[in-house]
Amino acid sequence: xxxxxxIKRVIDYNVKVRVKPDNSDVDLANxxxxxxxxxxxxxxxAVRLKEAGTATEVVVVSIGDKKCQEQIRTALAxxxxxxxxxxxxxSLDSLNIAKLLQKLVEEEAPQLVILGKQSIDSDNNxxxxxxxxxxxxxxxTFASEVKVDGDKVNVTREVDGGLQTVALNLPAIVTxxxxxxxxxxxxxxxxxxxxxxxLDVKSAADFGIxxxxxxxxxxxxxxxxxxxxxxxxSIDELVEKLKNEAKVIS
Amino acid sequence: xxxxxINARDIDFLLYELFDSESLCxxxxxxxxxxxxxxxVINTAKQIADKHFLPIRNKLDNQQPTFDGKKVxxxxxxxxxxxxxxxxxxxxxxxDYEFNGMQLPPIIANVAGAYLTIAGGTAxxxxxxxxxxxxxxxxxxxxxxxxxxxxxxxxxxxxxxxxMTEPGAGSGLADLTTTAIKSEDDSYKITxxxxxxxxxxxxxxxxxVHLVLARIKGAPKGTKGISLFVxxxxxxxxxxxIGKQNDVALAGLFHKMGGRAQTSTAxxxxxxxxxxxxxxxxxxxxxxxxxxxxxEARVMVGSGAAAIAVGGFQYSLDYxxxxxxxxxxxxxxxxxxxxxxxxxxxxxxxxxxxKAYAEGALALVLLGSQLSDDEKTAExxxxxxxxxxxxxxxxxxxxxxxxxxxxxxxxxxxxxxxxHGYINEHxxxxxxxxxxxxxxxxxxxxxxxxxxxxxKVPMNNMLGYKAILAEFTxxxxxxxxxxxxxxxxxxLAEALTTLNKTTDFLLKAMGTENIDLVLANSVxxxxxxxxxxxxxxxxxxxxxxxxxxxxxxxINEQQFYRxxxxxxxxxxxxELPQINHWSLLLTTLDDTTYQMNTDWF
Numbered sequence: 014x015x016x017x018x019x020i021k022r023v024i025d026y027n028v029k030v031r032v033k034p035d036n037s038d039v040d041l042a043n044x045x046x047x048x049x050x051x052x053x054x055x056x057x058x059a060v061r062l063k064e065a066g067t068a069t070e071v072v073v074v075s076i077g078d079k080k081c082q083e084q085i086r087t088a089l090a091x092x093x094x095x096x097x098x099x100x101x102x103x104s105l106d107s108l109n110i111a112k113l114l115q116k117l118v119e120e121e122a123p124q125l126v127i128l129g130k131q132s133i134d135s136d137n138n139x140x141x142x143x144x145x146x147x148x149x150x151x152x153x154t155f156a157s158e159v160k161v162d163g164d165k166v167n168v169t170r171e172v173d174g175g176l177q178t179v180a181l182n183l184p185a186i187v188t189x190x191x192x193x194x195x196x197x198x199x200x201x202x203x204x205x206x207x208x209x210x211x212l213d214v215k216s217a218a219d220f221g222i223x224x225x226x227x228x229x230x231x232x233x234x235x236x237x238x239x240x241x242x243x244x245x246x247s248i249d250e251l252v253e254k255l256k257n258e259a260k261v262i263s
Numbered sequence: 264x265x266x267x268x269i270n271a272r273d274i275d276f277l278l279y280e281l282f283d284s285e286s287l288c289x290x291x292x293x294x295x296x297x298x299x300x301x302x303x304v305i306n307t308a309k310q311i312a313d314k315h316f317l318p319i320r321n322k323l324d325n326q327q328p329t330f331d332g333k334k335v336x337x338x339x340x341x342x343x344x345x346x347x348x349x350x351x352x353x354x355x356x357x358x359d360y361e362f363n364g365m366q367l368p369p370i371i372a373n374v375a376g377a378y379l380t381i382a383g384g385t386a387x388x389x390x391x392x393x394x395x396x397x398x399x400x401x402x403x404x405x406x407x408x409x410x411x412x413x414x415x416x417x418x419x420x421x422x423x424x425x426x427m428t429e430p431g432a433g434s435g436l437a438d439l440t441t442t443a444i445k446s447e448d449d450s451y452k453i454t455x456x457x458x459x460x461x462x463x464x465x466x467x468x469x470x471x472v473h474l475v476l477a478r479i480k481g482a483p484k485g486t487k488g489i490s491l492f493v494x495x496x497x498x499x500x501x502x503x504x505i506g507k508q509n510d511v512a513l514a515g516l517f518h519k520m521g522g523r524a525q526t527s528t529a530x531x532x533x534x535x536x537x538x539x540x541x542x543x544x545x546x547x548x549x550x551x552x553x554x555x556x557x558x559e560a561r562v563m564v565g566s567g568a569a570a571i572a573v574g575g576f577q578y579s580l581d582y583x584x585x586x587x588x589x590x591x592x593x594x595x596x597x598x599x600x601x602x603x604x605x606x607x608x609x610x611x612x613x614x615x616x617x618k619a620y621a622e623g624a625l626a627l628v629l630l631g632s633q634l635s636d637d638e639k640t641a642e643x644x645x646x647x648x649x650x651x652x653x654x655x656x657x658x659x660x661x662x663x664x665x666x667x668x669x670x671x672x673x674x675x676x677x678x679x680x681x682x683h684g685y686i687n688e689h690x691x692x693x694x695x696x697x698x699x700x701x702x703x704x705x706x707x708x709x710x711x712x713x714x715x716x717x718x719k720v721p722m723n724n725m726l727g728y729k730a731i732l733a734e735f736t737x738x739x740x741x742x743x744x745x746x747x748x749x750x751x752x753x754x755l756a757e758a759l760t761t762l763n764k765t766t767d768f769l770l771k772a773m774g775t776e777n778i779d780l781v782l783a784n785s786v787x788x789x790x791x792x793x794x795x796x797x798x799x800x801x802x803x804x805x806x807x808x809x810x811x812x813x814x815x816x817x818i819n820e821q822q823f824y825r826x827x828x829x830x831x832x833x834x835x836x837x838e839l840p841q842i843n844h845w846s847l848l849l850t851t852l853d854d855t856t857y858q859m860n861t862d863w864f
Binding site: 027031042043044045082083086087090177198199200201202204205206208241 | 271272295297299302303304306307310311314334350352353356363365367559600799817819820
């Protein structure tokens with residue numbers, strides 16, 4: 014069974030995110046970048062499936078500029094077998110990413126595609142679902158457990174009311190939630206081996222897809238800073254303020 | 264968000280801007296590497312630090328190892344953490360491929376070690392000692408010894424120690440009394456007492472390999488009669504199976520001020536007739552072998568001291584950025600919001616001092632690692648010899664400066680936190696206690712100063728001295744080429760004049776005056792040289808920062824480089840001028856301490 018894992022290069026979760034002064038976007042210049050944590054969980058799950066003998070090959074793919082090969086190398090060091098880099102200088106929206114992945118799915122014919130449920134930079138939570146729609150494959154999103162059983166995969170989903178388990182016919186799409194697994198770190202010998210694993214670079218332009226954006230970012234603003242509190246003189250004043258200023262009680 | 268252990272941007276700066284570590288990949292030994300593998304290794308070290316060591320750091324410090332009369336008890340979380348470290352491949356990262364290493368450049372391994380040192384404190388000592396032990400045996404042991412002991416040490420199955428110190432022989436190893444008597448089968452029977460043996464007993468590993476310094480019966484007195492032996496905790500048969508316990512007994516544990524993760528033991532060898540030992544190399548050359556590893560060990564001590572200084576700096580910086588307290592002197596309004604303490608001038612002073620000490624020390628120890636690499640892997644024989652000369656000369660400074668100023672940085676970190684720095688809910692007081700060992704072990708500050716002044720300076724017609732001064736001069740020229748740095752370059756040039764004058768005076772005095780008096784202020788000489796070396800390192804960083812600031816930069820980058828320049832300025836204004844005072848004491852052969860009568864105390 015072949016497993017395809019799309020991964021995204023994002024700002025490292027430890028970095029304090031800043032917005033560009035012109036409010037056009039999040040500021041990514043000179044900040045530490047890493048594999049999106051949900052994508053890392055996806056890689057880990059795929060590697061575990063391989064270690065368990067369920068999967069035979071784990072292929073990672075990343076879409077972006079040349080720098081995302083750093084994250085591809087990390088995924089290879091974590092245990093993926095080979096990688097595809099779809100190179101583009103453009104910053105693509107979810108639908109375009111999903112369309113490129115659709116083409117790759119047609120080419121690679123994986124039995125399982127495991128994606129992160131969302132990326133920690135744009136927080137869209139769309140790509141997996143869009144890819145499922147485009148490919149016509151069944152989807153199990155927000156997975157906290159993935160069990161392959163013959164030609165089916167049972168995916169336990171984290172839903173508002175608790176857990177829901179769905180059985181999907183393979184090939185299928187799974188998106189990972191935080192509790193699916195705890196990703197490993199790369200051991201030193203594996204870091205060396207990763208350099209020798211195959212990495213296939215394709216140009217996004219060659220996929221014959223209109224990559225013009227469907228959604229434009231108009232403005233990005235940081236969360237409002239908490240303003241200083243005030244000291245009230247009496248309970249009555251507090252109640253009055255809660256009623257009329259904060260309007261949280263009536 | 265918790266405080267970062269290290270500023271990752273500074274690591275990038277040091278590795279890829281100051282030392283150009285990427286160019287190492289052109290060397291044959293490192294041709295499989297690139298910047299990505301370097302960063303991945305550092306990332307793995309950071310993750311092990313985060314996941315396995317940081318969560319137990321406090322517990323390791325608070326729950327010291329105990330001895331119930333039979334065995335040592337350590338907290339149960341330590342073994343899984345050390346096992347994870349071993350499995351990651353980090354302990355043998357710099358070793359050759361054929362010894363399961365990944366031929367990682369030492370400078371990268373040093374950075375990886377810094378993360379682990381900050382998170383794991385002295386827990387790393389078990390692993391580092393084992394590596395050092397294996398390196399020594401590999402360099403000087405016979406084929407049989409290497410086959411039998413080095414392999415399991417490298418695999419992490421056995422642990423290693425260095426058993427040098429005795430109750431009556433610490434800094435003065437020449438007087439050690441542990442004896443060895445040759446048996447019929449060419450092994451030896453070892454008898455004697457050793458103290459302060461780090462990792463001397465525990466059950467983290469299948470076996471412990473003690474490297475013991477002892478005197479073979481009839482050998483000459485002093486350092487010329489000392490031999491080195493492998494003395495295992497358990498005897499090992501030829502097929503590698505663990506046999507009966509050797510005649511090595513744990514007499515007790517020491518309870519240390521810091522470094523509490525690692526046991527410090529008193530060991531008795533030969534209480535029941537003699538512990539079996541195997542000679543390493545030739546008779547009477549033990550100290551020589553031990554000292555062969557000493558440069559490496561001393562760079563390692565400096566590196567640990569620098570890392571802990573960085574850890575304390577980052578922690579107190581984070582605290583100062585988030586702790587509101589008080590108002591600036593100019594603000595008289597009690598209703599105005601409090602400022603974060605980082606706004607207060609004196610907090611800035613203490614943070615700047617830490618930045619200057621910690622980042623200066625880190626740059627110095629990375630230079631040490633790079634030189635230790637260059638002396639083996641540089642492109643030409645000439646470059647190898649040059650690196651060897653510089654490293655040999657600088658070793659007392661690489662060991663001592665971070666060891667002396669690391670604890671001073673940690674002292675400031677405690678002060679920044681105020682009362683909160685004095686309690687164990689924050690790690691800064693632990694950093695201080697851990698770091699306080701560093702001026703003591705692997706040769707005290709005084710011993711390093713004597714090594715520098717009486718040995719390293721005059722050696723080979725002052726070859727090392729001249730080599731490092733040539734490096735200073737190059738950087739002064741680079742500084743002079745940048746108008747905003749010319750004042751600092753001139754200040755360093757003046758410092759060199761003072762250094763030359765002082766050195767000339769002392770070398771002459773050593774030949775003509777009372778040598779005990781001339782050497783009485785040797786520590787002042789080391790302090791002076793150390794401060795000049797750090798000033799040089801800071802000017803090198805400032806040259807890069809000034810050049811970078813000429814380009815249009817992202818605000819984060821501008822701030823980073825401005826910080827480098829300000830720390831450099833701090834060092835030149837607040838620290839470097841002290842050398843004039845030290846020089847005065849030296850060039851007047853000040854005899855205040857020498858003339859102090861022991862009865863007058």
